[in-house]
Amino acid sequence: MTDSKTFEFVDGDESLSICTREILDPSYGMYTWPCAPVLAQFVWHNRKQVAGKRVIELGAGTALPGMVASKCGAEVVLTDKSEPPDLLENCSRSCKMNHLGDNIKILDITWGRFNSNIMNLPPVDFILASDCFYNSDDFEPVIATVYYLMEKNPAAHMWTTYQERSSMRSIAYLLDRWNMKSTEIPLKDFNADDDFMASAHIPATSDIYFFDIQFKHPR
Template identity: 40%
Template sequence: MANGEGDQYDSSRIASSTIAGSATSAVSDETMTRISRHYFTNDNDRSSGDGFSVDIIENIQEEYGMFVWPCAIALAEYVWQQRSRFSSKSVVEGVDQLGAGTSLPGLVAAKVGANVTLTDDSKNPEVLENMRKTCHINGLRCRVLGLTWGEWDPPLFSLSPDFLLGADVLYDNSDFDDLFATATFLMKNCPGCVFITAYHARSGHHLIEYLMSKWGCKCTRLLDAFSTVPPTKASNLHGSIQLAEIVLNDHIT
């Protein structure tokens, strides 16, 4: 999945030069933009040719949202390992007002054959453009939508996902209800839809259990994310990361 040192930054490339097709030898001092490369292969063997890499444009000037955080790596790894579930399925990635951010889990889903929509707050045009550029450099045609979770924006009604993906969705308590309101709406409109999220245990699972009960949801699978991440990749991750699959309660119609 990763190389011997884990997923690393390729500081010899920056987003602007990659898209333009020219080369540069360092991270741009002006834009502070860099690309990290993430590997997904069987048996941690990149030489086997069975797998792929995903390049992610990151902006190291941003306070948050445009980095590849540990939860995104864990969730992307889970998508890779469960790839047969995602092939030919409709996938939406996004998390509360931060949206998909750097989009790693969604891009992995697209690589394994899913029809992917990436979302972020419509008030964040720079992030939306960053996602479009990231799709471009990976040769992927993902739909990118401005969508604020918790608000009934028109694009919301065009979505029919089989899976919702969210890395670090449970970060700020004040956003939790907005997240569950939108996720529940989509799951009700799309029978069988599964919401899969990776989050740091700092959020407190008791609060998450309360929210699931409040919004008529239940957790069907809860994992220690490190149980699914190869050692070489796990060595670069920090904190206690949980991975949960959430669905509507059976009696919800």
């Protein structure tokens, strides 16, 4: 069974409406999780900064943040794993729903695996990752993938949203190990307030955090 959600991004007289296509499936990537609209709101809030830039979204799923970046004028590559087989197809259909089918590239990239798709990626300015730090086993593969991209693009920023599900789980030690640093940006700083959360179908109990991650010492 398929469904869709519509997300509205508003700033004064400017607004943007994006639809995501969802499938009721146990796979994580078929659903627009609460972190995605928060990350998309940050992109929208910084749309002048991303316009004309090169953006890659990791674990794109229904691709809300990446589609917002594209609508804001960025050159976007969406990436996710090829299993289940309809994951990338669902991502593609979300793009087509928003008339972005010809403007966004979609590639099979699995965290921690370095195939020709990731090796041949174009230069990148911003890396988007929404709720990629979900399973502890994925934490280091995600960071390793980001490190590979940042090593080729030392000035790149990773913009990521994270939903805290356990105080015992942290990526701080991994960032230190991989020569990265993070800066937390409060949600209120980019208008991801209670009204936005309600409009984006995000439960009030969601503990979502935003981080800007960079190399500590660019090489």
